Amino acid sequence: MSADHKPASPRRPVLRPVVDSVTTIASDGSRRDLHPADVHGRFTTARRWSGWALIAFYLVLPWIPVNGHPAVFLDIAERRFHFFGYTLAAQDTWLLFFGVSGLGFALFFLTALFGRLWCGWACPQTVYLEHVYRVIERWIDGDATERRALSAAPLTAAKAVKRVAKHGLYVLASLLITHLFLSYFVSLPEVWHMMRSAPGEHWAAFVFVFGAAGVLYFNFAWFREQLCIVICPYGRLQSALTDDHSLSIGYDARRGEPRGKLGTPDAGACVDCNRCVQVCPTGIDIRHGLQLECIGCAACIDACDEVMAKVKRPAGLIRYDSFAGLGGGLTRWVRPRTILYGVLLGVGISVAAFAFTTVKPANFLVFRTGGASYFVGPDDVRNQFMVRLVNKRTVPATFIVSSEGLPDGLHQSGFETPVTLAPMAESVSPLVLVARRRDYHGPFKFTVRVRDDAQTFTLAREVEFMGPDARLLEDDEHGKQEKKHKEEHDPKG
Amino acid sequence: MSSTPQPPEDPGIKLRDHVYDGIQEYDQRLPNWWLYTLYGAIVFWVVYWFAYMIAGIMPTDGSRVDTAMAGINAAKMASSIDVTNDDKFWEMSANAVFTDAGKQTFTSLCTPCHLPSMRGKSENPAAVGPDLTDTAWIHGGTPKELYATVAKGVLAKGMPAWEPVLGQKKTAEVVAYILSHHQKGETITVEVPK
Numbered sequence: 030m031s032a033d034h035k036p037a038s039p040r041r042p043v044l045r046p047v048v049d050s051v052t053t054i055a056s057d058g059s060r061r062d063l064h065p066a067d068v069h070g071r072f073t074t075a076r077r078w079s080g081w082a083l084i085a086f087y088l089v090l091p092w093i094p095v096n097g098h099p100a101v102f103l104d105i106a107e108r109r110f111h112f113f114g115y116t117l118a119a120q121d122t123w124l125l126f127f128g129v130s131g132l133g134f135a136l137f138f139l140t141a142l143f144g145r146l147w148c149g150w151a152c153p154q155t156v157y158l159e160h161v162y163r164v165i166e167r168w169i170d171g172d173a174t175e176r177r178a179l180s181a182a183p184l185t186a187a188k189a190v191k192r193v194a195k196h197g198l199y200v201l202a203s204l205l206i207t208h209l210f211l212s213y214f215v216s217l218p219e220v221w222h223m224m225r226s227a228p229g230e231h232w233a234a235f236v237f238v239f240g241a242a243g244v245l246y247f248n249f250a251w252f253r254e255q256l257c258i259v260i261c262p263y264g265r266l267q268s269a270l271t272d273d274h275s276l277s278i279g280y281d282a283r284r285g286e287p288r289g290k291l292g293t294p295d296a297g298a299c300v301d302c303n304r305c306v307q308v309c310p311t312g313i314d315i316r317h318g319l320q321l322e323c324i325g326c327a328a329c330i331d332a333c334d335e336v337m338a339k340v341k342r343p344a345g346l347i348r349y350d351s352f353a354g355l356g357g358g359l360t361r362w363v364r365p366r367t368i369l370y371g372v373l374l375g376v377g378i379s380v381a382a383f384a385f386t387t388v389k390p391a392n393f394l395v396f397r398t399g400g401a402s403y404f405v406g407p408d409d410v411r412n413q414f415m416v417r418l419v420n421k422r423t424v425p426a427t428f429i430v431s432s433e434g435l436p437d438g439l440h441q442s443g444f445e446t447p448v449t450l451a452p453m454a455e456s457v458s459p460l461v462l463v464a465r466r467r468d469y470h471g472p473f474k475f476t477v478r479v480r481d482d483a484q485t486f487t488l489a490r491e492v493e494f495m496g497p498d499a500r501l502l503e504d505d506e507h508g509k510q511e512k513k514h515k516e517e518h519d520p521k522g
Numbered sequence: 523m524s525s526t527p528q529p530p531e532d533p534g535i536k537l538r539d540h541v542y543d544g545i546q547e548y549d550q551r552l553p554n555w556w557l558y559t560l561y562g563a564i565v566f567w568v569v570y571w572f573a574y575m576i577a578g579i580m581p582t583d584g585s586r587v588d589t590a591m592a593g594i595n596a597a598k599m600a601s602s603i604d605v606t607n608d609d610k611f612w613e614m615s616a617n618a619v620f621t622d623a624g625k626q627t628f629t630s631l632c633t634p635c636h637l638p639s640m641r642g643k644s645e646n647p648a649a650v651g652p653d654l655t656d657t658a659w660i661h662g663g664t665p666k667e668l669y670a671t672v673a674k675g676v677l678a679k680g681m682p683a684w685e686p687v688l689g690q691k692k693t694a695e696v697v698a699y700i701l702s703h704h705q706k707g708e709t710i711t712v713e714v715p716k
Contacts, residue, residue: 049535050550056535058551252555259553400677411650413680440648443634457687461634461650 044306048320051258052312062180063254065163066173066307070331076150080160083151091212097423098216105214107453109423118421118453120392127381134377136263138370140270142362144277145325148264154248154256155324159310161202162249169195173307196250203245207238254311258322265321273352274361278325280305280316280347281355288316291340298346304336305329305347315347391428392419393479395492398459403495410469410496414460416443418479420450427482430460434475438468447482462494466506471499602690605673611665614694615701624699627692631684640703650680655703663710669697 046052055061093100095114102111108119117124139146148155169191170176182188211234212220228235248256257264271277281298289296299316306314308329311322315329327349334344351360394417404411420426430444443460450456460477472495479488536549573580581589604610614620629638635651636642644653652660661671673693675683685693 047535049548051553054551054553056551058554058557060553060555255553255555259556398680398682400675400680400682404680409648411680413682442650456630458630459634459682463648463650465648 044303044312046306046312046314046317048317051322053254053258060255061312063310063312064173064176064180065310065328066304066332067167068308068328068332068335070334072327073331076327077160079150080156083156084160088209091209091217099212101213102216103214104216109421109453116421116423117388118392118419120419120421121388124381124384124388127377127384131374131377131381134370134374137270138367138374140267141272141275141367141370144271144275145264145267145323146276148257149325149327152324154261155326157202157206157245158249158253159326162199165198165202166195169198196246199246199250200242203242203249204238206245207241210241211238254322254324257324258311264324267321272364272366274364276349276351276360277319278315278323278327278330278347279319279350279352279355281345281350282316283355283357285316285346298337298342300336300340302336304332308332319352389486389488390420390422391426391479391481391486391488392421393417393428393430393477393488393490395460395477395490403497405497405502409463409465410502411461411463412494412496414462414477414492415457416460416477417455417457418448418450419455420453423452425449425451429480429482431478431480432460432462432475433478435462436464436468436470436473439464464494464496466502469496469499469502472496598690603694605669605690605694606666608665611669611694611697611701612706614698615704617698620695620698621702623692624695624697624702627688627696628699631688632696635680640700654700657704657708657710659710659712662712665697665701668700669694672697 044052050056053061053063090101091099095111096116098104098111098114098116100111100113104110110117110121136147166176170179179188179191208220208224215223215234223231223234285297285299287295287297288299288301291300305316306312306329308331309315310326310328311324313320313322315323330347330349333347337344337346354360395414396417398413398415402412404413416430418428418430420428427447427449429447432441435441440463441460442463443458448456448458472493474491474493476489476491480486538547538549540547574582628636628640632651635649636654637645637649637651639645640654641656642649642651642653644656657663659667661667661676671681673683673685673690675681677683684696688696
């Protein structure tokens with residue numbers, strides 16, 4: 030089969046991945062470094078631009094103010110979360126459920142349709158590795174052949190300079206990423222302020238930024254594809270989410286096999302040039318079919334198309350296609366799985382949209398004051414509540430608190446005038462309800478309502494006015510009158 | 523066993539001897555970096571165990587809580603005032619800084635029961651709280667007794683305990699504000715609660 034294959038030169042050993050083991054782990058457990066070859070083509074170009082756009086998006090967001098706050102600002106200190114001018118408070122954390130589950134359903138749906146599109150095109154691991162760190166490496170160390178030679182070469186002054194330059198740039202890039210990351214939580218001016226003061230004044234932030242930069246440096250300088258192959262859970266979930274009609278990157282064995290060098294009689298389209306293996310960032314041979322290691326980066330598609338163009342054969346020997354498509358059949362886009370995931374996503378989006386639009390710019394709580402649940406005075410029955418108001422907005426707000434559904438004759442004190450709260454402030458004030466005995470007919474429920482003075486929203490809570498059974502009070506009343514009557518007629522007692 | 527498993531592509535890959543239902547098991551090494559995380563965890567455990575349990579270099583959670591509580595108590599003591607000193611309260615009641623702050627707290631928390639005029643039932647018999655401007659007191663009328671009433675409350679009658687809510691300083695300011703409606707040395711009477 031490969032009898033005519035020339036022995037590999039020591040400078041360029043031919044990588045022949047097998048499906049039985051992971052290419053990047055040698056049989057003694059040591060790491061085998063990959064030096065993926067340069068590749069050019071439409072997918073590579075598109076990925077580079079989309080990757081840089083994503084990085085720019087990440088770098089720029091904290092710099093753009095919307096409504097006086099950075100576009101995305103997860104303000105830990107104030108517990109306020111700003112998203113493009115939309116502010117959420119700590120009390121709205123329950124919405125996170127929809128954020129996380131929405132992301133999950135969207136990923137389910139996209140995975141069932143398009144396979145590992147996320148991994149190859151949008152995952153930060155791939156985006157930063159391919160479009161920042163490998164770019165630095167390519168610039169300092171040269172192409173795959175030069176990199177392989179350099180790593181095999183003994184340490185000379187020239188090599189040391191290159192290593193220091195490369196790893197120095199890695200560290201710089203990692204620090205830049207983590208400083209920007211911190212700014213999402215404390216804002217840029219605060220990051221800048223911390224950067225100019227001693228680490229001792231903000232140990233937690235300092236350790237976080239440098240620790241995280243260390244993790245990023247280790248990950249992107251050395252760990253790389255091991256994260257995708259060994260650690261990432263999404264890669265493992267794939268097989269449960271995809272089927273024969275999900276898009277993946279595949280090799281058209283019907284067209285390609287039997288592979289053979291140009292001129293081999295009865296050979297298929299594959300010329301066995303091994304380019305698809307050389308460019309693979311996870312070190313697999315896509316011709317073995319879909320494998321766990323494949324992150325769907327499409328480098329092998331571009332590599333193969335380039336070769337096919339050179340040998341004047343149609344492109345697409347390796348392409349985005351489903352198993353069904355590669356087997357000569359038709360890809361079915363509408364199938365029970367995609368319908369189910371689509372419906373789940375649709376339901377999730379609808380509920381999330383409803384939840385997000387019902388978020389109120391204030392929060393309030395009514396609770397009973399400590400002590401007894403109710404107080405029975407000589408003439409009345411009394412309930413005492415505390416009302417906690419939270420202004421979630423970043424501007425002062427005036428709130429009107431009222432009770433509704435109170436029976437006649439009930440006296441309310443507290444909240445006679447509107448309450449004005451500073452931005453993001455909260456207050457706790459009493460609300461006292463007094464029912465005269467003759468108006469009291471047992472416990473009842475009523476509603477406490479909060480409106481803002483501009484009437485843009487209302488919040489309501491049902492509260493119970495508690496008290497004894499009304500008949501007990503009547504008996505008590507009779508008893509008192511009898512006693513009084515007795516005293517009047519028998520002054521000596 | 524009818525089906526024999528396919529031999530691995532790479533002759534360097536070892537298979538274990540046993541076969542169940544035609545399934546064989548690879549005998550491959552873990553990545554070294556993975557093993558190092560295990561060895562690292564073992565080393566960490568030894569260091570951790572030594573530092574916490576043997577050498578006592580690192581403070582335990584309990585002692586850290588104690589230290590933090592001691593710090594909080596020290597800060598409280600440093601800023602606390604003697605709430606049993608009647609003269610101190612009278613001094614505060616003559617100082618607008620305290621009475622203004624006290625009035626603010628009184629207005630937001632006390633007026634539903636004691637009314638903005640502080641006259642409670644004397645002004646409106648339907649009001650919940652008693653008059654705080656007259657010289658007749660129910661739970662004692664000296665400044666330190668007043669402070670105790672506001673701080674601890676009279677739970678049976680519905681007067682909440684305010685010190686846990688307001689803290690000592692604000693509670694004392696409220697007492698100073700109430701005292702600003704009184705004269706030092708005035709004759710007071712204490713009613714026996716009905």
